[in-house]
Amino acid sequence: KAGVTQTPRYLIKTRGQQVTLSCSPISGHRSVSWYQQTPGQGLQFLFEYFSETQRNKGNFPGRFSGRQFSNSRSEMNVSTLELGDSALYLCASSLEGAGAVNEKLFFGSGTQLSVL
């Protein structure tokens, strides 16, 4: 069974541009979550999608948005990029995403975004 796939692996953008990251979950997984990882702030939850609907959201500005397609694939968009958006963006999938305490998240290898 293929794992979580994220593309592209690396991205270089300049301030003010926008970027779209893609995530394909494990087959059969319906919940997709996104996380931002930086050396200073660590891993922070961005948002979670289930059945094409955003169900949960972290504390990030509106420049960060996402969507999920009917095949559970998800995209994350960041508009008007800032230097501080440079980070590893990780996508995770889970089976139901029902919020049960024991539900494991399966992560991809991430997209490393550098904003110049």
Place this chain on the structure above:
Amino acid sequence: AQKITQTQPGMFVQEKEAVTLDCTYDTSDPSYGLFWYKQPSSGEMIFLIYQGSYDQQNATEGRYSLNFQKARKSANLVISASQLGDSAMYFCAMREGYGSSNTGKLIFGQGTTLQVKP
């Protein structure tokens, strides 16, 4: 407020020895889950082990075991017989309760970098 603390930024261990990575947590919810993930230099977060707040026994998964001390709010990861491939960053994470506010959301600690020496 829920919080995870990992006080060891970096650790060294000799190959074949055991090592303990510390994790303390703070929550007021009686129902919660604790997770450990490994992140090698490739970036992928790999699930290692899970412990539920109501679990009576400490979790074990192969060479990984979790020393769960509920009263102290600690969930330390023990890796036995360390291997060179264990060199990575290790994260402790928590999810509280059940419901829509927790879907997809884990709270992570700052991580511990483990280096295994040959």
